[in-house]
Amino acid sequence: MKKKHLVIAALIGLYTTGCATQENGVKVKEVLPFAEKQTEVMLKEVEAKTQQSGKPELVSPRTLNAEGELVLVPSRDWTSGFFPGVLWFLYEGTGKQEWLEQAKEATAKIEQEKYNGKTHDMGFKVYCSFGTGYRLTNDPAYRDVILQSAKTLSTRFYPKVGTLLSWDHSRDKWKFPVIIDNMMNLELLFAATRLSGDSTYYNIAVSHANTTMKNHFRPDYSSYHVLDYDSTNGNVLQKHTHQGYAHESAWARGQGWGLYGYTMCYRETKNPAYLKQAENIAAYILNHPNLPDDLVPYWDFNAPNIPNEPRDASAAALIASGLYELSLYSSNGKMYREKADKILESLAKNYTPKTGEAKGFLLLSSTGSKPSNSEVDVPLTYADYYFLEALLRKQELAKNNNLDKFFNIQANTMTAK
Ligand code: GLY
Numbered sequence: 001m002k003k004k005h006l007v008i009a010a011l012i013g014l015y016t017t018g019c020a021t022q023e024n025g026v027k028v029k030e031v032l033p034f035a036e037k038q039t040e041v042m043l044k045e046v047e048a049k050t051q052q053s054g055k056p057e058l059v060s061p062r063t064l065n066a067e068g069e070l071v072l073v074p075s076r077d078w079t080s081g082f083f084p085g086v087l088w089f090l091y092e093g094t095g096k097q098e099w100l101e102q103a104k105e106a107t108a109k110i111e112q113e114k115y116n117g118k119t120h121d122m123g124f125k126v127y128c129s130f131g132t133g134y135r136l137t138n139d140p141a142y143r144d145v146i147l148q149s150a151k152t153l154s155t156r157f158y159p160k161v162g163t164l165l166s167w168d169h170s171r172d173k174w175k176f177p178v179i180i181d182n183m184m185n186l187e188l189l190f191a192a193t194r195l196s197g198d199s200t201y202y203n204i205a206v207s208h209a210n211t212t213m214k215n216h217f218r219p220d221y222s223s224y225h226v227l228d229y230d231s232t233n234g235n236v237l238q239k240h241t242h243q244g245y246a247h248e249s250a251w252a253r254g255q256g257w258g259l260y261g262y263t264m265c266y267r268e269t270k271n272p273a274y275l276k277q278a279e280n281i282a283a284y285i286l287n288h289p290n291l292p293d294d295l296v297p298y299w300d301f302n303a304p305n306i307p308n309e310p311r312d313a314s315a316a317a318l319i320a321s322g323l324y325e326l327s328l329y330s331s332n333g334k335m336y337r338e339k340a341d342k343i344l345e346s347l348a349k350n351y352t353p354k355t356g357e358a359k360g361f362l363l364l365s366s367t368g369s370k371p372s373n374s375e376v377d378v379p380l381t382y383a384d385y386y387f388l389e390a391l392l393r394k395q396e397l398a399k400n401n402n403l404d405k406f407f408n409i410q411a412n413t414m415t416a417k
Pocket residue numbers: 078181243253368
């Protein structure tokens with residue numbers, strides 16, 4: 001290399017390192033002491049509630065009910081993996097043995113889900129818990145759970161439609177419902193192919209992502225929630241938005257699932273169409289006139305009484321985490337990071353309970369399903385999960401300007417087929 005080129009290369013190196021070491025806004029290190037105290041409270045609350053209910057099958061905290069009581073769920077609930085995930089993140093953030101032990105214990109409680117083929121939610125349950133655990137411990141037993149779970153999830157793939165079947169319930173309403181949330185469960189399938197060498201899982205994930213990209217989105221890149229397919233020929237029968245305000249509205253968390261999902265699909269495949277899709281979804285969210293100044297969305301972008309509508313902190317946390325990853329791949333990276341920083345700043349400052357309150361949840365003001373008047377303006381375990389994930393991603397970007405340590409999950413021993 002010529003001298004001039006060497007100097008330019010050195011300057012670029014310096015510039016990149018400079019960017020990498022600059023961390024703006026709230027930092028995971030500042031939030032961790034609060035998160036640890038809250039989670040200590042939560043662990044006591046969970047134990048007390050389990051004993052009081054006499055139902056040992058209730059294993060993970062999900063939310064608070066109208067009376068402010070802790071709601072626990074069994075492992076089959078779609079949210080059961082998030083609290084184990086929070087514990088893994090605390091271990092990752094602090095390196096403390098006690099969080100490792102708690103994470104292992106909570107994770108073990110949902111292992112039976114690896115055989116539960118009745119739902120698409122396998123990724124939420126197993127990848128957030130066992131997947132994160134495998135990344136941090138390389139325990140081959142965790143890898144085997146991931147592989148069995150992917151095998152079970154794959155039984156829901158229908159080649160004639162080209163997607164996984166999301167829900168078994170409400171057959172009176174939908175014949176073959178596929179929900180935008182389902183994009184999130186593809187990460188488990190991509191991981192299973194990496195860990196086993198069996199491309200079946202990868203191919204299912206790609207087919208699902210392509211079919212969803214073709215059918216789920218409107219011209220402005222907002223998405224419907226539920227698409228109903230004819231399972232005999234893959235024709236779309238209905239386009240619904242079950243958890244949003246109206247079928248033609250944009251349910252906030254659904255937009256977040258799409259953003260995160262297509263960003264992750266780009267990471268796994270390097271298909272530029274997925275990157276473009278993620279960028280278009282990000283533009284829809286970030287340019288929306290109803291997105292509040294603090295960037296924490298209302299529960300639906302088209303909710304009728306904005307600004308007097310509940311927010312959804314879970315959507316905000318999820319969007320922040322997705323934007324950090326997308327920032328690595330897109331020419332809009334700087335802007336995405338600034339927006340994600342702003343979301344985390346808002347959440348940390350204005351959406352956290354006082355230490356010791358809210359039974360140990362980290363974030364207030366999420367909305368589960370407003371149309372069913374269920375879980376409106378409450379803490380939700382998945383908001384906490386994506387909040388910590390986003391904070392850890394932010395720190396890693398500032399340190400190393402990449403997120404490799406989160407994504408390079410590989411087989412560490414002989415693979416089980
Ligand atoms: N995956 C269910 C929800 O987002 O409410």
